[in-house]
Amino acid sequence: MLPPALPARIDTERYRLDQLQPADAAALLAHFADPDVTRYLDIDPLAELAEARDIIDWAQGLARDRAGGRWAIRARDEGVWLGTAGFNAITRARASRGEIAYDLAREWWGRGVMREVLPALLHVGFADLDLNRLEAFVTPGNEPSRRLLTRHRFRQEGLLRAYGRWRGRDWDQELWSLLRADWAASRGP
Numbered sequence: 130m131l132p133p134a135l136p137a138r139i140d141t142e143r144y145r146l147d148q149l150q151p152a153d154a155a156a157l158l159a160h161f162a163d164p165d166v167t168r169y170l171d172i173d174p175l176a177e178l179a180e181a182r183d184i185i186d187w188a189q190g191l192a193r194d195r196a197g198g199r200w201a202i203r204a205r206d207e208g209v210w211l212g213t214a215g216f217n218a219i220t221r222a223r224a225s226r227g228e229i230a231y232d233l234a235r236e237w238w239g240r241g242v243m244r245e246v247l248p249a250l251l252h253v254g255f256a257d258l259d260l261n262r263l264e265a266f267v268t269p270g271n272e273p274s275r276r277l278l279t280r281h282r283f284r285q286e287g288l289l290r291a292y293g294r295w296r297g298r299d300w301d302q303e304l305w306s307l308l309r310a311d312w313a314a315s316r317g318p
C-alpha cells in the first residue's frame with residue numbers, strides 16, 4: 130500500500146503553504162539568490178532560473194514518490210512570498226522518520242513566521258504522514274534555527290563531523306530530533 134501523500138496545501142492562521150509549482154521558479158530564484166538565506170544551507174546562492182527549476186523538479190519528484198516535498202510559504206491575505214518549508218526526505222524502509230527543512234526571506238526573519246508554520250509542519254509529519262521521528266540538520270552557528278527547534282522541543286542528539294560537503298569544504302552538521310510521543314505530550318490531553 131502506498132504511504133499517505135503530502136497535502137497540496139496547508140493553512141495556518143496567517144500563512145498558506147502550497148507545494149512548489151513550476152510557476153514559482155522566479156520567486157524561488159529571488160529567494161535562494163540571497164546569500165544571507167543560503168549562508169547555513171547546503172546550496173550556493175542561485176544565479177539562474179534553471180537552478181530554481183531544478184529544485185522544483187526535485188521537490189515534485191519527492192512528492193510523487195511520497196519521499197518528501199516542499200511548500201512555498203506565502204501570506205494568506207496578499208500572497209506575498211515568505212520562503213519555503215518541507216521534508217527533504219521521508220524514510221519508511223525499516224524506519225518511520227522525516228527530515229524537515231525551512232528557510233525564510235531575510236525580511237521575514239524574527240517575525241514569528243516559523244513559530245506559526247513549524248507546528249503545522251509537525252502536524253503533517255506526525256499526524257498526516259504518521260511518522261514517528263522528525264529530524265533536522267543544522268549547520269553550527271545557525272542560532273535562529275537552533276532556537277526555533279529548541280522552542281518546539283527538538284533535542285540535539287549530536288554533532289555529525291564532516292557530514293556534508295559543499296562550497297568546496299566539509300561541514301559538520303548538528304542532528305536534532307523530535308519524537309512523536311514528545312510532540313503528542315506537548316499538545317496536552
Ligand SMILES: CC(C)(COP(=O)(O)OP(=O)(O)OC[C@H]1O[C@@H](n2cnc3c(N)ncnc32)[C@H](O)[C@@H]1OP(=O)(O)O)[C@@H](O)C(=O)NCCC(=O)NCCS
Binds near residue numbers: 167242276
Ligand atoms: C531559521 C529561520 C527560519 C528562523 O526564523 P525566525 O524568524 O528567526 O523564527 P521564528 O519565526 O520562530 O521567529 C522567532 C523570533 O521572532 C520574534 N518575533 C517577532 N514577532 C513575533 C511574533 N509575532 N510571534 C512570535 N515571535 C515573534 C521572537 O521574539 C523570536 O525571537 P527568539 O527566537 O529570540 O525567541 C530563519 O532565520 C531563516 O530562514 N534563516 C535562513 C535559512 C536557514 O538557515 N534555515 C534553517 C536551516 S537549518
